Amino acid sequence: MxxxxxxxxxxxxxxxxxxxxxxxxxxxxxxxxxxxxxxxxxxxxxxxxxxxxxxxxxxxxxxxxxxxxxxxxxxxxxxxxxxxxxxxxxxxxxxxxxxxxxxxxxxxxxxxxxxxxxxxxxxYVHIVKPEQAEKGTSVWIAKSVRRIPKDSVDPRAKNYHWGDFTSGLFEAKQEGFETTALLDHQGNVTEGPGFNIFALFGDRLVTADQGVLQGITRKTVIEIARSKGLTVEERPLPFDEFLQADEVFLSSSGGGVIPVVRVDAHSFSNGAPGPVARSLRSTYFEWLEEPRFRSPIQYG
Missing domain, CATH: 3.30.470.10 (Aminotransferase class 4, branched-chain amino acid transferase, N-terminal domain)
Known part of the structure; x- marks a missing residue:
């Protein structure tokens, strides 16, 4: 080495x-x-x-x-x-x-x-350890901080302004959760440190369209979901509605699709990764191997 x-x-x-x-x-x-x-x-x-x-x-x-x-x-x-x-x-x-x-x-x-x-x-970095992602991870909704407003720091330009995320991570770790997600000042779910968030309602997949980075993995998940016949809605996602989801998962270039089984005290999919999240996760790793998406590196 x-x-x-x-x-x-x-x-x-x-x-x-x-x-x-x-x-x-x-x-x-x-x-x-x-x-x-x-x-x-x-x-x-x-x-x-x-x-x-x-x-x-x-x-x-x-x-x-x-x-x-x-x-x-x-x-x-x-x-x-x-x-x-x-x-x-x-x-x-x-x-x-x-x-x-x-x-x-x-x-x-x-x-x-x-x-x-x-x-x-x-x-390669996994934002959630692969063995934990296979079982489903846990997310704490930060209580002491809200997402920096988009008219203060534009989240579409990926940046190092992590003060809000860091505060949320301290909360999450103190509460025994793997990671954190933040609400905006209107009470809508936004994103977390290094990931976008999706919620499944039947055959409808919802992800925030404001106050979030337009993730490339997010884009990939949307394309995969539509290829599987799911309807994708990019819109505000109120927290109360979010808690009624059938499944919840994260998307990140550090690990692809990551199922979530617990948000605060609420459990999803009976405490195990849901079938849609598992399918999307599997297909994401298949797409990583597809020539149409790959730029091979010429190693010496």
Whole structure:
């Protein structure tokens, strides 16, 4: 096992062990959490839906008014070079645009910052351990915090603003739950740290359309669900309605479809993963292997 197989980074055109990767202490990416990023999975030696992830990444970069001085072909090449050097056949791959340090001493003008791109990869990350996902996970609805409003921080531009999620995670862990999900200020279910949420009512699948990241795994699940004859509704999902669902599951690039068996004190599917969630989870991993979605990596 090489040093890079534990994780690699691409910074300034160089590939280095992830343990050596860093950004400066005055970088606004650090001091102001002024970063946008995306994460694409590698499975079986190929990127999954890389064009979709690149589309979203560059849309996010434009939304936060950054210029990383690289086009999508150059970013693709950097990601492939990095993963190939690591030798990882299954990986969690992040592409990041940071505001950078302000080049004018004392300036608070973000236009004076030197924006930059970097990337890193580690062995594939499951946001819920696979053995737990197979049994169904538990979700705590945060009580002390609500999701940051979309007109304060746009969730469609993937970002590092995790203050609300972190507060919810502390609550969840203290209550003995695996993870957390947040409501918005109108009492609708939004999302959790690193995942979107789906609720099944008969043959109708409902997922939030506001206050959430438009996840690529979310998109994949919607396509799979429709291919199986389910109706998908993207709309506000009030918490009271959510609790009446037949099944609940999460979607994430870190693990695909993850069944939920408990939300707060409420159990779903008699405390076991429901048949629809299990079917969608199985099909998701089948789609990871489909050539139409794969961008193979040329390993040395």
């Amino acid at each position: 090489t040093e890079l197989s534990h994780g690699a980074a691409w910074m300034g055109g160089r590939i280095i062990p992830i343990s050596e990767a860093s950004i400066g202490v005055t970088d606004w990416g650090l001091t102001h959490s002024d970063i946008t990023y995306d994460v694409v999975p590698v499975w079986g030696g190929a990127f999954f839906r890389l064009p979709d992830y690149l589309d979203r990444f560059f849309a996010s970069v434009a939304a936060v008014r950054m210029n990383i001085l690289m086009d999508r072909q150059e970013v693709h090449a950097a990601l492939e070079e990095m993963v190939a050097a690591s030798g990882l056949q299954a990986a969690y791959v992040a592409m990041v645009a940071a505001r950078g340090p302000n080049t004018v001493p004392g300036s608070r003008d973000p236009r004076d910052c030197s924006n930059h791109f970097y990337a890193w990869c580690v062995p």
